[in-house]
Amino acid sequence: AQKITQTQPGMFVQEKEAVTLDCTYDTSDQSYGLFWYKQPSSGEMIFLIYQGSYDEQNATEGRYSLNFQKARKSANLVISASQLGDSAMYFCAMREPLRSDMRFGAGTRLTVKP
Amino acid sequence: NAGVTQTPKFQVLKTGQSMTLQCAQDMNHNSMYWYRQDPGMGLRLIYYSASEGTTDKGEVPNGYNVSRLNKREFSLRLESAAPSQTSVYFCASSEQDSQTYEQYFGPGTRLTVT
Numbered sequence: 001a002q003k004i005t006q007t008q009p010g011m012f013v014q015e016k017e018a019v020t021l022d023c024t025y026d027t028s029d030q031s032y033g034l035f036w037y038k039q040p041s042s043g044e045m046i047f048l049i050y051q052g053s054y055d056e057q058n059a060t061e062g063r064y065s066l067n068f069q070k071a072r073k074s075a076n077l078v079i080s081a082s083q084l085g086d087s088a089m090y091f092c093a094m095r096e097p098l099r100s101d102m103r104f105g106a107g108t109r110l111t112v113k114p
Numbered sequence: 115n116a117g118v119t120q121t122p123k124f125q126v127l128k129t130g131q132s133m134t135l136q137c138a139q140d141m142n143h144n145s146m147y148w149y150r151q152d153p154g155m156g157l158r159l160i161y162y163s164a165s166e167g168t169t170d171k172g173e174v175p176n177g178y179n180v181s182r183l184n185k186r187e188f189s190l191r192l193e194s195a196a197p198s199q200t201s202v203y204f205c206a207s208s209e210q211d212s213q214t215y216e217q218y219f220g221p222g223t224r225l226t227v228t
Contacts, residue, residue: 004156031213032213033213033214033215033216035216035217037219042221043202043221043222043224044219044220044221044222045157045204045206045219045222046219047216047217047218047219050214050216052214091156091157095212095213096213097212097213099213100145100147100159100162100164100170100172100211101147101149101158101159101162101172101173102157102159102217104156104157104158105156106154106155106156107156
């Protein structure tokens with residue numbers, strides 16, 4: 001079964017607007033970590049933000065915030081004030097205890113329009 | 115700090131040839147990982163090393179071997195390359211092998227097996 005689901009293969013947003021990238025996950029563990037990565041066209045994977053399952057507040061890192069809804073098992077990434085440089089693939093990932101791998105979703109390609 | 119470095123960046127092999135992908139990190143991280151990225155499938159874990167001196171199989175280990183040479187270096191070897199191993203390979207490192215720690219990725223190696 002798919003552990004991480006990103007239902008938006010592609011998204012468009014106007015420069016300076018906010019955009020939400022969806023991510024739902026499946027786990028029976030109580031303790032887990034949720035991560036978002038950005039992959040620009042150059043190919044590297046850039047860590048953006050982390051949310052622990054026990055964290056009561058939504059994580060924020062500059063223009064990135066994570067809308068964490070534990071009961072719904074969703075961890076959406078919100079990018080505020082989009083910039084042209086935000087155009088990239090975005091991957092949601094989860095890490096469960098006793099597993100060493102990050103489980104990645106298939107990704108969402110974000111395009112920021114000028 | 116260079117972070118996580120990988121060599122080579124690109125490689126073309128013929129079926130049956132062997133090669134070693136090199137990875138090094140300068141962040142004094144304990145844990146290191148090898149992933150492959152195929153279109154539409156996100157990243158999948160090949161092998162990992164939770165700490166110096168240990169290695170374990172991930173989700174897709176067949177056809178690969180690894181060596182944790184020291185705390186900094188973790189190499190991936192293809193003994194007899196097959197076209198199915200055409201992929202982008204990422205090395206990653208993490209401070210600890212735990213769900214509360216993010217993984218930092220190298221720039222990737224694009225491998226083509228003909």
